[in-house]
Amino acid sequence: MSSRTAAETGFDAVDTRKVGAFLALAFGISWTSAAALYVAGVELQTIAGTVLVVALFMWTPAIAAILVQYRAGGSIRDGCGLRLGRPRWLAVGWLAPLALVAATIGVGALLPGVSITTDYAAFLLDLGLPQAQVEEAIAQLEAFPGPPALLFAVQGLGAGLTINALAALGEELGWRGLLLEELSPLGFWKVSGLTGAVWGLWHAPIILQGHNFPEAPIVGVFVMTAATVAVSPVYTYLTVRAESVLAAAFFHGSFNGLGALSVVYLAGAGNLVTAPVGIAGIGAALLATGACVAHDRVIAAEAVTGGEPLRPFL
Incomplete structure (x- = not known):
């Protein structure tokens, strides 16, 4: 995680053409x-809709990253961080969503009108x-010997x-793979902010179709973007x-697997408030x-x- 030289820092060190090509492909293919899902009348809340979102939407950042990296003549492994890395931190990435979701439930329970429930x-x-x-x-829940x-x-x-990790890798190979590597001269906070904003807006078409926030899709786009920036x-x-x-793929996969628990255990408000990417989730992400x-x-x-330049994949 050594730093680049001072002369290589800032936006001037970013290959904007490569980043632009990646974003154009990622957004173009996914949107x-x-x-196509909208024209075909696919309900995203159904099992079939979920499968199609994973297949046609979630994997587009990875496809874009692979195509851009291949065209640039670079290594997918080195340019996108597709490597074993440090196993201890992979384990942290896998388990950390437990704490994040618990914090989401805790933050949500403090919000006006929201309470904890076990009415499954x-x-x-x-x-x-x-x-x-x-x-x-x-x-079946009552037959389970534990809580x-x-x-x-x-x-x-x-x-x-x-x-879930396999599905999440479709996003992460793009966002925390190629995009993180290419934006790394900007330093931790700028990389995180820009990636979070891009990541949130990328979800817009499926949010508008009722994904995550079916009761308020337009507001949901803004809340989703705020959540992705926060986390x-x-x-x-x-x-x-x-x-x-x-590490990002395992974190994303576990978060997707556990995130619905905030909606299970919080009552009194809709998904805009209680969802893992809602108001409660934003508060928990800031704590994390x-x-x-x-x-x-x-x-x-x-x-x-x-704020110094990053070298994420040594």
Whole structure:
């Protein structure tokens, strides 16, 4: 994680043509795919819609990164951080969403009108499941020898290390892979802010189609972007510390697997407030960013959040 020389810092050191080509491809392919889903009348809240979003939308940043890196004659492994890196930090990336989601529930419970609930049946009914399936699911939860939250956590972490990680890698190979490497001369905070803003706006077409915030899709675009900006420093920090994009993929995968727990356990408000990418999630992300900064300044042997250029994939 050594620094580049002072002469190489700032926007002048960024290959803007390469970054522009990557963003044009990532947005062009994904937004075209989202338009196709809309024209085809695909409901994104269904299982089929979710599968199509993963296949046609989530993997477009990776496809764009691979194409741009190939055209530039660079190594995918070196230019996108597709390497083992530091296993200890990969484990941190995998497990950290447990704390982030717990913090989301804690922050949410402090918001006006929001309370903690364990009414699993109400949540399942809100998802549109028929009464018979809800009763079957509740019976399975009651038969579990431990608390349901433990079962949810094990399932979420299992998915975060496997299928969810594979889906998340489609995004992360672009955002915390190629884009992080190319923007690294700007330093930790500028990289995180720009990546978070790009990442949030990239979601706009599927948010407008009801993904995450079906009750308020237009406002949802702004809330989603605020959430990605807030949590982006955490992704950057884990990736730089791990020296591998896999840390971001595991974090993203586990977060996707566990994030719905905030909606399960918080009642009294809609997704704009209680979702892991809602108001509660934004508050938790700011706390997580603070924890990263505290570790960087107090515990780590070498600081990376001071604004100096980054070298994420040594």
